[in-house]
Amino acid sequence: MTTRSFLLLGILALTCSLAFASDPSPLQDFCVAAPNSPVLVNGLVCKDPKLAQADDFFFMGLDKPGNTSNPLGSKVTPVNVVQIPGLNTLGISMARIDFAPYGLNPPHTHPRATEGLIHFQRNAGYGNAVAIAALSSQNPGVITIANAVFGSNPPISDDVLAKAFQVDKKVVDYLQSVF
Template sequence: MAIGFLLFTILALASSLAYASDPSPLQDFCVAVNDSKATVFVNGKICKDPKMVTADDFFFSGLNKAGNTSNPVGSKVTPVNVNQLAGLNTLGISLVRIDYAPYGLNPPHTHPRATEVLVVVQGTLYVGFVTSNPANQNMKNKLFTKILYPGDVFVFPEGLIHFQFNVGKTKAVAFAGLSSQNPGVITIANAVFGSNPPISSDVLTKAFQVNKNVIKHLQGQF
């Protein structure tokens, strides 16, 4: 299956999700102005003068290149959101490429502003997401998982913790569309154990019900 066709499919799927998150635009486009000194704050970015807009404002190149997975988790996410592609501003859509080394992991994380639809183009992934806390306190958060192969698609609902793990002995590649121009990402382990300043070890010890030395060890990893 051609990567170009898969990318088109992802974008089409993600565009149908756009109404779930970012507000609908009131103009044809609003190409973002990269101006860190701008004094006007908007929910998104300031619009470039339409008379100055060119085709390059809607163009990004490079998703054909593999990401560097030489890191502790063995994965690399290459985003194409409004920060990389100014023409996405107000359009409620973005894209990522994810590369996985053998047994590489895209760790448990959430996208606070977007639903994600993922398609595998190479390799075998074990993916899943966990539901939010149930109303009945006697019940546990439910885990939904699936093994994905090339051409398979899986959806991660907005805001829920999810992950992807390469269970194969060769590298894997996936692309994902997200229903926001800037979906955001919260990697759970980094946020909990690597915040600056760190969360009090007393808080984490009580939350995770473990010895304080375990918490200090985990904080030391981040």
């Protein structure tokens, strides 16, 4: 190996051993959703930042009690990118859940998020309670378990459900008729 080749190999080794690593800088500070845009993307398109307004970052209504006069005795008020376009690309949303006395929020799951309770207040007026939940997605979705099991389309076989829940088939038939 010649001296020249050895020197070239040494310089190459030194330059290749240097590495810089960091998180990339965000391309933008905010991305207000433009829900009426004709452009289709996975999520919502950003509107021109010059057209952003204060209302894009504000929601009037989280302080208003929801109507709990329904069979469940609860009302969920979602606050996501639809209500606050300025949440677009931030990966967060929240919900206010109002409960009448003995009301409930049925078992459910959010397929695109995790949920955490950040505030709960009993006796929030008229004997009601209020919960505020934070979700780790701008569009968390919701699947109510009872609807998915007993109200599925096509329906799940009542034989399978009766065996899975260890109840009489008539009970399953009744539950499926409700949904």
